[in-house]
Amino acid sequence: MGYRVVVAGATGNVGREMLNILAERQFPVDEITALASxxxxxxxxxxxxxxxTTKDLDTFDFTGWDIALFAIGSDATKKYAPIAAAAGCVVIDNSSLYRYDPDVPLIVPECNADAIEGYSKKNIIANPNCSTAQMVVALKPLHDRAKIKRVVVSTYQSVSGAGKDGMDELWDQTKAVYNPTDDKPAKKFTxxxxxxVIPHIDVFMEDGSTKEEWKMVxxxxxxxxxxxxxTATCVRVPVFVGHSEAVNIETEDFLDEDEARDILRESPGIMVIDKREDGGYVTPVECVGDFATFISRIRQDSTIDNGLNLWCVSDNLRKGAALNAVQIAELLGQRVLKKG
Structure with missing residues (x-):
């Protein structure tokens, strides 16, 4: 016996990826429906x-459906998520709307699976920001071993994080560079x-940070x-898919780079590619379509007593969004609903 699953926002980049990953991972589906505006x-x-064929989100009755994966943005989620939750359908939301709600668990299954038990307060589970998701997958096993005190991260985030319009703008502007008569001014980006590269993602806040940076914190x-x-600095780069992060970690206990490498190799969701030679690391192009979070360039930071540096790359449409949502659905099925 499987689940009745809804994917809301099924025509967008993340919604389509959710459908792909549900199929790839053979999620136990008895019935599935795709919703759109x-x-x-x-x-x-x-x-x-x-x-x-997509159905109308506005008139859909969620009664009798088990799980709804939402990829429709905060405004629409604010309207439809409570409707679905009240009908008994557990919402796994990809927007930022519920991430900071104390009654809604924010889950990365490799990091805090036990938090799934808190879903019942609102029948909603939040999916983290794309840049946060891949970073915490790398941090968790190191934190368990040596207790992390401080993280300094600089992100190199692809345009797909801004949706189809962001990808189209990069494509159109790239072509225009080689055709001076075809001017393509910035619309999606500033x-x-x-x-x-643009050191600005989301709106500015009073302290000078952007909301994307605040989200990671x-x-x-x-x-x-x-x-x-x-502390984070988030940067948009001219890459279609795949977020990269340079991460500096300070721990309470000393952690040797070789031990850190071994720990990460044995940790779920991580692939270590770390050779000190030309090409012995992973770049965004190579991670597209993969489930893993890739770690490279692991090395000691000699400027502090207990410091490490690493390079972290992942497909932001997958681990940063759709894959993590499906993993939450799998966790929900294994620990709570127990149908599949």
Missing amino acids: RRSLGTEVSFGDKTL KQIAFN AETKKILGSSIKV
Whole structure:
């Protein structure tokens, strides 16, 4: 016996990826439906070897459905998630709306699986920000061994994190560079993204940080523990898919780089590719379509007593969004619903 599953926002980048991953991982589905807004109504999407025609989110009755994966943004989630939850359907939400709600668990299954028990307070589970998800997968096993005190992270985030419009803008501007008469001014981003980097993701806050940077701080603390200090600089780069992060870690106990490498190799969800030679590391192009979070460039930071540096790369549409949501659904099935 399997589950009745809803994917809301099925025509977007993340929604389509959710459907792909549900099929790839053979999630136990008895029935599945794809929902979209009225402007995308009737669009066909793929689920394994099946083709689904999207239904209207606005009129859909969630009664009798087990799990709903939401990829519709905060505004729409604010309207529809409580409706689904009240109908008895557990919502796994990819937006930022519920991440900081104390009554909603924020889950990365490799890090805080036990938090799933808190889902029943609102019948909603939050999926973390894409940049946070891959980082905490790398931090958790090191934190368990040596207790992390402080993290300094610089991100190199692909344009797919800004949706289809972001990917289209990079593509159009890249072509325009070679055709001076075809001007493509910035619309989705604040400055030209082609052949450029932009140290600005989401809105600015009073302290000078951006909301993306604040999200990484708040979410890391909620997932791994409030005692960890985190400072982030988030940068948009001209890469279509795949987020990269340069992470500096300070621990309470000394952790040798070789031991850290061994710990990460044995940890769930991680693939270590770390050879000190040309090409002995992973870049975003190589991680696209993969489930793993890739770790490279592990080395001691000699400027502090207990410091490590590492390079972290992952497909942001997968581990940063759709894959993590499906993993939460799997965890929910194994520990709570127990149908599949």
